[in-house]
Structures are given as C-alpha cells and as structure tokens.
Amino acid sequence: xxxxxxxxxxxxxxxxxxxxxxxxxKKLLNAKVLIIGAGGLGAPAAxxxxxxxxxxxxxxxxxxxxxxNLQRQVIHSTADIGKPKVQSAKESMEAINPDVKVITYHKFxxxxxxxxxxxxxxxxxxxxxxFPAKFLINDACVMAKKPFSHAGIIRFKGQLMTYVPGEGPCxxxxxxxxxxxxxxxxxxxxxxxxxxGGVIGSLQAMEAVKYIIGQGKLLTGSxxxxxxxxMTFHKIQLPRDTSTxxxxxxxxxxxxxxxxxxxxxxxxxx
Amino acid sequence: MKITVAGTExxxxxxxxxxxxxxxxKVETPQYVTVTVNDEFVESGKxxxxxxxxxxxxxxxxxxxxxxxxxxx
Numbered sequence: 001x002x003x004x005x006x007x008x009x010x011x012x013x014x015x016x017x018x019x020x021x022x023x024x025x026k027k028l029l030n031a032k033v034l035i036i037g038a039g040g041l042g043a044p045a046a047x048x049x050x051x052x053x054x055x056x057x058x059x060x061x062x063x064x065x066x067x068x069n070l071q072r073q074v075i076h077s078t079a080d081i082g083k084p085k086v087q088s089a090k091e092s093m094e095a096i097n098p099d100v101k102v103i104t105y106h107k108f109x110x111x112x113x114x115x116x117x118x119x120x121x122x123x124x125x126x127x128x129x130x131f132p133a134k135f136l137i138n139d140a141c142v143m144a145k146k147p148f149s150h151a152g153i154i155r156f157k158g159q160l161m162t163y164v165p166g167e168g169p170c171x172x173x174x175x176x177x178x179x180x181x182x183x184x185x186x187x188x189x190x191x192x193x194x195x196x197g198g199v200i201g202s203l204q205a206m207e208a209v210k211y212i213i214g215q216g217k218l219l220t221g222s223x224x225x226x227x228x229x230x231m232t233f234h235k236i237q238l239p240r241d242t243s244t245x246x247x248x249x250x251x252x253x254x255x256x257x258x259x260x261x262x263x264x265x266x267x268x269x270x
Numbered sequence: 271m272k273i274t275v276a277g278t279e280x281x282x283x284x285x286x287x288x289x290x291x292x293x294x295x296k297v298e299t300p301q302y303v304t305v306t307v308n309d310e311f312v313e314s315g316k317x318x319x320x321x322x323x324x325x326x327x328x329x330x331x332x333x334x335x336x337x338x339x340x341x342x343x
Contacts, residue, residue, distance in 0.1 A: 129335045152334025179302045184333045234277050236329045237309045
C-alpha cells in the first residue's frame with residue numbers, strides 16, 4: 001500500500017524522522033491499538049494516536065460524558081455531556097483524521113469478554129481508574145501475550161510502565177493483588193490535576209508508537225514516575241527475575257481471569 | 271550511613287530496617303507499598319526484618335489508579 005499525496009503531507013513531520021519514515025508511517029497505518037478507558041489518560045492518548053495515523057483504534061468505556069470529566073478528558077466537549085464516551089471519542093478522532101477506523105466498545109470489560117476484545121489488537125493502553133480493571137487487563141494481556149502500557153494518575157503524580165511478553169515484569173510482578181476497597185486514595189476522593197492525564201496519557205501513546213515502529217527503548221523492566229510539584233521524573237528499575245510471579249512466572253498459579261470486586265469511583269471516571 | 275531513597279541520597283541511622291525507613295519517610299498507605307532494595311523486591315512480610323546497608327538503593331512503588339472506569343463491573 002503506497003501512501004497517498006494527502007497522507008504524505010499529513011504525516012510529513014513523521015516521515016522526515018529517520019526513525020519513522022514512510023515505512024514507519026505505513027506500520028502505524030496498519031497498526032491496531034486498543035484504549036481501555038476514554039478518560040483522563042485515554043483521551044489524550046486517543047487524540048495523539050488518531051493524529052499519528054494509527055489505522056485502527058479500539059476504545060472501550062461504559063460511561064457517559066459527565067460535566068466533571070471535562071476538566072481533564074480533552075477528547076470530549078461540553079456538547080457531548082450525556083453521550084457515551086466511546087461515541088464522543090470516536091467522533092473527535094474521526095474529525096481529526098479520516099484515515100483512522102475507530103471501533104467502540106460501550107461496555108465494561110470483564111473476564112468474559114476481555115480476551116475476545118484484545119485478541120484483535122497489537123498494543124493495549126490501560127487508561128482505567130480502578131484496580132480490578134488494571135489487574136484484569138494485566139492478566140489478560142499476559143495470558144494472550146499482548147504488549148500493554150499501564151498507567152496511573154492521582155493528585156499531582158503519575159506513573160507508567162510497559163509490558164511486553166517475555167521482556168520483563170508485568171504489573172502483577174510489582175503489585176501482587178488489588179488493594180482492598182478504599183484502602184488506597186483514588187481519583188474522586190483525592191483529585192487529579194487535569195494536565196496530568198495529558199502528560200501520562202501522551203507518554204502511553206508514545207510507548208504505543210515506539211512499539212509499532214520498532215524504535216527506541218520501551219519502559220519494559222522499569223516504572224517511570226512523575227511528580228509535577230517537584231517537576232521530577234524518576235525511573236525505577238524493576239527486578240529482572242519474574243519467575244515467581246503468579247501470572248507471568250514460570251509456574252503460574254493464576255491461570256483464569258479474575259473479576260475482583262469493583263470498588264472505586266462509581267460513575268466518575270478519571 | 272548514606273543510602274539512596276527514590277533516587278535521592280540520604281543520611282540514615284546505621285542498621286535501619288525497611289519498616290523503620292517506611293515510617294521515617296512517611297510513606298502513604300504503607301501496608302500497600304511495594305519496596306525494592308537494590309532493584310530486588312522485599313517481601314511485604316519481611317519489612318521489619320530487612321536491614322538496610324550503607325550504599326543501598328531503596329525504592330517505594332505505589333498503587334496508582336486514575337484514568338477512566340472503562341473496565342469495571
């Protein structure tokens with residue numbers, strides 16, 4: 001498939017990069033990325049991936065756009081309030097770039113449907129706000145051998161890591177089980193600065209792009225943290241030995257997906 | 271003795287344990303923090319018995335939610 005004249009112009013700032021070129025741009029156009037959560041993290045990630053020409057973008061979210069979302073979920077507009085987030089996100093992405101095919105999943109992902117949904121994608125972005133979802137996404141991606149980007153944001157802090165099968169620790173290597181309900185401060189109670197989703201969600205999009213074009217070093221084997229108040233990025237090296245992990249280790253004890261009890265942020269997605 | 275906590279060099283008492291350091295550093299929700307010493311995990315049940323040595327590098331890893339509830343029940 002050759003790039004059209006319009007595509008050569010649209011993606012010219014990509015194509016001029018030696019790490020991308022026409023070859024990398026074609027990889028992006030042929031790539032399929034799933035974004036789980038059309039909120040604070042998913043919104044900027046979706047906008048950048050659509051603008052970059054990722055050919056197929058799946059977006060999953062069961063929520064509707066709420067007024068309190070608009071302080072940070074920049075893919076939605078005031079006129080979208082009440083609309084399914086996935087629909088609003090699809091319209092925004094298609095308006096930016098008609099090259100992109102957007103597939104919407106207006107539902108919660110569970111142990112029953114997640115494997116069937118992720119199987120069609122090359123890379124997955126976890127933009128969810130709750131730990132049952134984060135563990136479900138991790139375990140499903142490990143079992144289905146799918147690379148994914150994990151991220152979390154709260155107050156003035158954010159963090160992310162990338163899992164690629166066979167290349168280092170998964171989320172469960174670092175955090176063995178979800179914390180009990182309300183044990184860890186979350187979103188609605190603690191707040192989050194709007195631009196934090198922009199910083200961390202954009203970094204997730206960056207990891208997806210690097211994975212697709214096969215350039216640079218991914219955040220595999222490390223967790224990157226960002227503290228906006230001290231304006232500090234800190235990269236934490238993670239242990240290399242993943243053999244004892246209950247899901248990605250050599251003798252996994254978790255071989256079926258688990259739907260942990262839903263706990264946080266009822267009705268208010270970050 | 272000198273150790274490194276979250277990338278910053280610190281002066282702490284000789285023989286300090288991971289549990290004491292967690293207290294001194296006022297770690298939020300300490301029962302749910304993951305700790306590494308020199309890039310190796312410390313089992314959460316062993317914070318009190320794990321002694322930190324001169325030159326060790328300690329990291330605290332925190333649960334962080336955020337995002338959107340696109341995947342809950």
